[in-house]
Amino acid sequence: MASYFDDHSLEDPYKARRPNNNNANSNSRFNPDLSHFMPREDTDETAQTPYQMGATSMPGEGDFRRLAQLFGTFRQREEALGDEEHQEFLDNLITQLMDEAGASGKHGPPPASKSFIRDLPFVPLKEVKRDDACIICNENFQENESKAGITKLPCKHFFDRDCIVPWLELHNNCPACRAEVPSDDPVWIKKKRDAELAKYAAEAEVDEDWMYS
Known part of the structure; x- marks a missing residue:
């Protein structure tokens, strides 16, 4: 039976470190590797990646596919945990990203402005509720504080910064409510x-x- 990644023409980034059956339903943090996230497709060694503030080149097909892969890792964990509602939410984001990859992003929203991303607020942990979780990765803020910190968009939705920044570098809207931000x-x-x-x-x-x- 084909996997979710096969069905959507995605490389399975979890293949090499798939959990065993004893801890598949664990609530432990997934911790996907973001060290090489979304490198630029140009060959200039001095070119910035979109995950670096101030990137100058427009997103390419590979950028959308890599973000779809990252969200795919979150989606696979939600499948193991049985969270069907969040699976559907991630399915919609992944489908959008793959459609945009095919069109090189030309028919989707533009990236958020560099100044908007740079000025995203840092939200102290004490300001989020006990059961609040990142909308994208679904990790509870209190139990698994992101190393990059917590932020929120003007629409008041909260995110781990390392989840929302890659999205904003491709889209100038909230992935949950689609409220626009500057571009x-x-x-x-x-x-x-x-x-x-x-x-x-x-x-x-x-x-x-x-x-x-």
């Missing part, structure tokens, strides 16, 4: 500006109609 993409900036101008024009027209009604 450096000129097409996105123009679209937002045009929408704001249209809104102001509509409001001015309403005010003028009210004045002369």
